[in-house]
Amino acid sequence: MKTLRDILYNVSIQAVHGNTDIAIHALTTDSRSVGSGDAFIAVKGVHVDGHVYIEKAIALGAAAVICETLPEQLAENVCYVQVANSANSSGIMAGNFYDNPSHKIQLVGVTGTNGKTTIATLLFRLFTKLGYHCGLLSTVQNQIGDTVIPATHTTPDPINLNALLAQMVADGCLYVFMEVSSHAIHQQRIAGLKFAGGIFSNITHDHLDYHKTFDEYIRVKKSFFDNLPTGAFAITNLDDKRGMVMLQNTKAKKATYSLRTLADFKGKILENNLTGLVMLVGDTEVHFRLIGEFNAYNLLAVYGAAVLLGIDKAKVLQALSDTTGAEGRFDYIISDKEQIIAIVDYAHTPDALKNVLATIKNLRKGNEQVITVVGCGGDRDTTKRPVMGDVAAENSDRVILTSDNPRSEDPAEIIREMEAGIPVHLKKKTISITDRKEAIKTALSLANPEDIILVAGKGHEKYQEIKGVKHHFDDKEVLLELMKTLEK
Numbered sequence: 001m002k003t004l005r006d007i008l009y010n011v012s013i014q015a016v017h018g019n020t021d022i023a024i025h026a027l028t029t030d031s032r033s034v035g036s037g038d039a040f041i042a043v044k045g046v047h048v049d050g051h052v053y054i055e056k057a058i059a060l061g062a063a064a065v066i067c068e069t070l071p072e073q074l075a076e077n078v079c080y081v082q083v084a085n086s087a088n089s090s091g092i093m094a095g096n097f098y099d100n101p102s103h104k105i106q107l108v109g110v111t112g113t114n115g116k117t118t119i120a121t122l123l124f125r126l127f128t129k130l131g132y133h134c135g136l137l138s139t140v141q142n143q144i145g146d147t148v149i150p151a152t153h154t155t156p157d158p159i160n161l162n163a164l165l166a167q168m169v170a171d172g173c174l175y176v177f178m179e180v181s182s183h184a185i186h187q188q189r190i191a192g193l194k195f196a197g198g199i200f201s202n203i204t205h206d207h208l209d210y211h212k213t214f215d216e217y218i219r220v221k222k223s224f225f226d227n228l229p230t231g232a233f234a235i236t237n238l239d240d241k242r243g244m245v246m247l248q249n250t251k252a253k254k255a256t257y258s259l260r261t262l263a264d265f266k267g268k269i270l271e272n273n274l275t276g277l278v279m280l281v282g283d284t285e286v287h288f289r290l291i292g293e294f295n296a297y298n299l300l301a302v303y304g305a306a307v308l309l310g311i312d313k314a315k316v317l318q319a320l321s322d323t324t325g326a327e328g329r330f331d332y333i334i335s336d337k338e339q340i341i342a343i344v345d346y347a348h349t350p351d352a353l354k355n356v357l358a359t360i361k362n363l364r365k366g367n368e369q370v371i372t373v374v375g376c377g378g379d380r381d382t383t384k385r386p387v388m389g390d391v392a393a394e395n396s397d398r399v400i401l402t403s404d405n406p407r408s409e410d411p412a413e414i415i416r417e418m419e420a421g422i423p424v425h426l427k428k429k430t431i432s433i434t435d436r437k438e439a440i441k442t443a444l445s446l447a448n449p450e451d452i453i454l455v456a457g458k459g460h461e462k463y464q465e466i467k468g469v470k471h472h473f474d475d476k477e478v479l480l481e482l483m484k485t486l487e488k
Ligand SMILES: CC(=O)N[C@H]1[C@@H](OP(=O)(O)OP(=O)(O)OC[C@H]2O[C@@H](n3ccc(=O)[nH]c3=O)[C@H](O)[C@@H]2O)O[C@H](CO)[C@@H](O)[C@@H]1O[C@H](C)C(=O)N[C@@H](C)C(=O)N[C@H](CCC(=O)O)C(=O)O
Pocket: 029, 030, 031, 032, 043, 044, 045, 046, 047, 048, 049, 050, 051, 053, 152, 153, 154, 155, 156, 157, 158, 181, 182, 183, 184, 187
């Protein structure tokens, strides 16, 4: 068992009251899960300040308290460690507690507004195909080889994150691919991790409820690259307006990918249809199973990262050609009788929705209608709602606005906010149906043979969260069931 002294290695300590030569059973930032002999780290959160729970943690048996502000009364037999930043300390301490697993593997982080899950999953599947034992930390799920571990966050909290990485090391993983969300960077969930590489996909409108301004959102994402070590690589999307800014201050080895200009990893789309993409990558023509220009970017990012990790270019392209994308991303079914194409996609930002609808537009052969079913999540950025309403209406023939995960909010109010962004002349093609299943059913009944239905926003999700309760809901399952009953 580790001592508190071991666990505090590299933590920026301001004061210590008590003995650090004590064994620590577990680390936690949540007083509700404190057990005897644990260290409780008091973190200031979005809703409450963890410092409020110090006494409660001690009552439950905490042997050590790590905090930014010391309580007025100090309990006997408890070691208090005052630190500059508790959130940052929790990352470093979690690393020490689990023997710094990130130092024993090649850890690659993917950040950006859209594409993280796709890129991380493609890398995991590619390296697995190439014969390596790998780990994956993603929105859809975490994976150690074939073993699936459910994910609660895109990027787990630092204690669970290091515990998972330690499990991956123990299981013999050589490479781990993880999503790095902007929330995770800001909340220091990745503090103390050693990355072998970082990938930037793009930055567009999202999460302004949390980061407040777009500049702050950019700054947070950039700080991931600022903190990469010298030996790592950092690869960016040259076609994104902020692509170069991201790497401005990094110590890592810089690399670029692009579909439009000269770059270290240059691609060109030759064909783009429902069977996939044909691309020129460098001077090699390759067929990929993913669909749409946005996936051409994801594939280039994966290709570049794999080559930077030392894999032979030809081997990468051969294996990547046959690799499929993540669940719920441009996942389509075609009805038997009427050949209606229904696409389930996780587009939950204006840019993602725009890209998916542009891809669908390219797939149309004739006068097929595009019918979009879309909602916006509750307790998330409200400013993206009118924009998503507008994007849907501008780029579809019919729009059915519906609920996503309303969480604590009134779904009808969220829909009203989406409606507010739709220009008057486009209102007539829009209807609003709060019940998501009814909305999908209506889309199917409006569809003529060979029309295309997009059900956006929830992708792989198997639930709909309403007032704190997660009800089973699966867009693809609903589509399949309704197609059968309506015999489309
Ligand atoms: C807004 C946000 O990101 N919140 C995260 C944050 O919680 P918080 O700041 O609200 O915590 P809090 O309730 O204020 O509590 C502060 C501290 O007091 C402690 N506490 C609290 C109560 C108590 O009785 N005792 C106690 O000790 C808490 O454990 C915590 O350490 O820290 C928690 C622990 O790490 C996270 O679980 C939680 O994620 C919430 C559930 C969440 O929904 N987050 C989403 C927005 C998120 O992180 N999403 C990104 C992906 C986004 C994207 O890119 O699309 C992700 O990485 O998943």
